[in-house]
Amino acid sequence: MKANSPLERLYNGIIKENPTFVLMLGMCPTLAVTTSAKNGFGMGMTTMVILALSNLMISMLRKMIPDSVRMPAYIVVVASFVTIVQFLLQGFIPSLYDSLGIYIPLIVVNCIILGRAEAYASKNGPVSSLFDGIGMGLGFTVGLTSIGIVRELIGSGKIFGMTVFNGGATIFILAPGAFFVLAMLVALQNRVKMKKDPAAAPKACDESLCAGCTNHMCASKKNAEKGGTQS
Amino acid sequence: MRELLMIAVGSALVNNVVLSQFLGLCPFLGVSKKMDTAAGMGAAVIFVLTISSFCTSLIYKFVLVTTGMEYMQTIVFILVIAALVQLVEMFLKKTMPALYKSLGVYLPLITTNCAVLGVALLNVQNNYGILEGTVNGFATAVGFTISIVLMAGLREKIEYNDIPKPFRGMPIVLLTAGLMSIAFFGFSGMI
Numbered sequence: 001m002k003a004n005s006p007l008e009r010l011y012n013g014i015i016k017e018n019p020t021f022v023l024m025l026g027m028c029p030t031l032a033v034t035t036s037a038k039n040g041f042g043m044g045m046t047t048m049v050i051l052a053l054s055n056l057m058i059s060m061l062r063k064m065i066p067d068s069v070r071m072p073a074y075i076v077v078v079a080s081f082v083t084i085v086q087f088l089l090q091g092f093i094p095s096l097y098d099s100l101g102i103y104i105p106l107i108v109v110n111c112i113i114l115g116r117a118e119a120y121a122s123k124n125g126p127v128s129s130l131f132d133g134i135g136m137g138l139g140f141t142v143g144l145t146s147i148g149i150v151r152e153l154i155g156s157g158k159i160f161g162m163t164v165f166n167g168g169a170t171i172f173i174l175a176p177g178a179f180f181v182l183a184m185l186v187a188l189q190n191r192v193k194m195k196k197d198p199a200a201a202p203k204a205c206d207e208s209l210c211a212g213c214t215n216h217m218c219a220s221k222k223n224a225e226k227g228g229t230q231s
Numbered sequence: 232m233r234e235l236l237m238i239a240v241g242s243a244l245v246n247n248v249v250l251s252q253f254l255g256l257c258p259f260l261g262v263s264k265k266m267d268t269a270a271g272m273g274a275a276v277i278f279v280l281t282i283s284s285f286c287t288s289l290i291y292k293f294v295l296v297t298t299g300m301e302y303m304q305t306i307v308f309i310l311v312i313a314a315l316v317q318l319v320e321m322f323l324k325k326t327m328p329a330l331y332k333s334l335g336v337y338l339p340l341i342t343t344n345c346a347v348l349g350v351a352l353l354n355v356q357n358n359y360g361i362l363e364g365t366v367n368g369f370a371t372a373v374g375f376t377i378s379i380v381l382m383a384g385l386r387e388k389i390e391y392n393d394i395p396k397p398f399r400g401m402p403i404v405l406l407t408a409g410l411m412s413i414a415f416f417g418f419s420g421m422i
Contacts, residue, residue: 032253079306179409187402
């Protein structure tokens with residue numbers, strides 16, 4: 001696949017640099033809204049729309065934004081799109097709006113969006129940035145939906161609201177369940193990685209330190225290095 | 232007074248910002264390796280969150296509501312918070328170098344802490360006034376500090392344990408957080 005072609009961007013976002021499982025970005029919404037598969041999917045799609053639009057916009061404006069004020073400029077662009085999408089959701093899908101609640105405006109501080117703006121959209125053309133946003137957003141949707149499916153299935157015996165079995169361990173829908181499910185998924189991923197390469201024992205959190213929303217500057221630096229080698 | 236106390240206990244313990252609302256999870260997982268850095272981060276968050284929730288409630292009440300621009304809240308809040316953190320940093324650097332030395336490194340990290348924006352938005356959602364909003368911000372930050380310091384204490388002990396290999400690093404921290412979250416459920420009987 002040619003680098004920066006739309007297809008390559010989609011593959012990169014969904015598989016190679018999946019924001020949830022590989023980069024571990026955007027942990028707050030990942031844990032908070034995945035109480036059911038439907039919520040996870042809705043949050044993922046909402047983030048995808050905002051990510052694609054803001055990537056497109058920032059990429060088009062990249063030559064106009066002075067380097068010294070780029071962070072505030074990105075934040076304003078992202079916040080505007082978040083506000084627009086928030087009102088669209090409130091108007092057209094009120095049930096999703098109610099169940100996601102405060103986490104919709106909080107998409108502004110989602111590190112995936114600022115991270116991609118900094119690492120990719122500010123350096124590449126509008127078309128590949130748009131597809132980069134769509135790819136990353138789809139990857140995020142896949143991550144959230146799969147965590148949502150696991151939690152909903154164990155917690156209430158349903159998938160997308162359809163009953164699979166009766167009963168279930170309610171704790172998986174509550175807050176602690178989110179931590180447990182994510183812990184298991186990461187451990188599973190570590191196990192698979194270790195099978196492939198026994199020397200690759202998981203490092204003690206040095207990487208995850210960079211993955212936090214707070215450290216998005218650090219995270220984007222890391223991404224920038226990666227992006228730099230790709231482009 | 233009673234109401235303020237209820238708000239404070241509610242947001243510090245019962246609806247703990249990290250363990251039940253999942254806000255500010257990233258510093259919670261990222262900066263909780265050592266007790267002293269965790270305490271430093273907690274202090275910085277208390278400082279910024281109290282000031283920022285005061286400022287955002289003030290701006291919401293006197294600027295956004297009076298001009299009928301409530302729909303701009305997300306954009307205005309995030310910009311106010313970003314500017315405020317910069318100001319606090321400059322102010323501390325100039326006037327209180329000792330405090331700046333201990334909190335300085337954590338301040339830039341706080342801008343994108345979802346808890347700060349989250350509290351500003353929750354204050355609006357719950358119709359809190361300026362005093363209630365400030366108390367809520369302070370209490371939320373205290374709750375954050377309690378959980379991050381507890382977590383750091385646990386992680387310092389975990390270091391010496393023999394953990395199955397795939398669980399080293401992030402997974403064991405997440406499991407610990409899950410158990411702490413169960414423990415914090417115990418507070419829900421309080422109000």
